[in-house]
Amino acid sequence: MSRIGNAPVAIPDGVTVTVEKNNVVTVKGKLGTLTQALDARVTPVVEGKEVLVKRVGDDKQSRAMHGLYRALINNMVEGVSKGYTIEQELVGVGYRAANKGQLLELSLGFSHNIVFEIPKEIVLKTETLKGQNPKITLTSFDKQLVGQVAAKIRSLRKPEPYKGKGIKFTGEELRRKAGKAAGK
Numbered sequence: 001m002s003r004i005g006n007a008p009v010a011i012p013d014g015v016t017v018t019v020e021k022n023n024v025v026t027v028k029g030k031l032g033t034l035t036q037a038l039d040a041r042v043t044p045v046v047e048g049k050e051v052l053v054k055r056v057g058d059d060k061q062s063r064a065m066h067g068l069y070r071a072l073i074n075n076m077v078e079g080v081s082k083g084y085t086i087e088q089e090l091v092g093v094g095y096r097a098a099n100k101g102q103l104l105e106l107s108l109g110f111s112h113n114i115v116f117e118i119p120k121e122i123v124l125k126t127e128t129l130k131g132q133n134p135k136i137t138l139t140s141f142d143k144q145l146v147g148q149v150a151a152k153i154r155s156l157r158k159p160e161p162y163k164g165k166g167i168k169f170t171g172e173e174l175r176r177k178a179g180k181a182a183g184k
Contacts, residue, residue, distance in 0.1 A: 005066030008050040009074045012081045017051055017073075019044050025051075025073055029080025031141040032121070036072055041065045044073065051077075079141040086150040089133040092157075092165035097126045097134045104136070108157040108167070116153060122146055135170070 011017055015029040023038040038044060041062040045052045053070040055062045078084075090097055096107040104116040104124060118124045118138075122145065125137040136153065140146040150169070159166035161177040168174060 003067075005053055005055065005063075005070045007070065008052050009070065009077055011046075011049050011051065011077060015077055015081050017046050017077065019046060025076070027073070027076040027080050029077075029141070031080050031083050034076045034080060034142060036069075036076060038069050039065045042069050044069070075143045079143050083139055083141050084143045084146050085137060085139045086146055087170040088136045088138075088150060088153060088167055089170055090136070090167055091133050091159065095134060095157075095165075096128065097136050098128075099124050099126045104153070106153075106156065109165075114156055116156070118149060119145060122149060136167075 015027065018026045018028075020026070023040060023043065024035060025038060025044055026033065026035045041057060042053050042055050042065050045054060051073055053066060053073065055066040090106075090108070092109060094107065094109060098105045099118075102118045102120060102122075102124060104118055104126070106114045106116065108114060121140050121142055123139040125139070126134065127137070128134045138146050138150055154167045154169070157166045159168045159172075159174050161175060162179060164174050164176065
């Protein structure tokens with residue numbers, strides 16, 4: 001039995017969950033609307049103030065889909081009610097971040113600046129304080145989208161293991177390596 005799949009998803013006040021006949025779940029809340037098409041192996045059922053995900057069969061693939069789609073529905077409900085925030089910091093001398101609307105302009109030590117377009121569903125905020133690393137804050141109601149955009153930004157200059165320079169998530173512990181040992 002899937003422990004995650006069997007757990008009901010609580011629906012907070014102000015959030016509506018509807019299930020259409022072709023297994024499409026729509027979640028509406030104060031922050032936005034999300035839809036997710038579900039596999040035919042699972043069926044969502046809205047009962048009062050909670051959503052239950054039931055599986056049709058008991059084969060391995062059905063059990064895997066059971067927990068997956070329950071977690072996706074839970075993320076959708078949490079996203080439209082509370083939202084998700086990811087913070088990143090730029091570690092390195094001369095690394096800068098600035099935004100003009102939905103365009104993020106990064107100076108990461110290359111010969112040119114990188115201009116990255118952020119989707120309209122994400123609220124972008126950059127902050128540079130004296131004596132601290134520049135910070136990028138991404139906020140959205142879609143957990144998948146905000147995570148994907150944050151990963152794409154991080155991939156522009158991953159933290160290197162010797163000095164730790166690059167784009168890292170706030171609070172991320174980097175695995176550091178020792179430098180070259182000095183000779184005699």
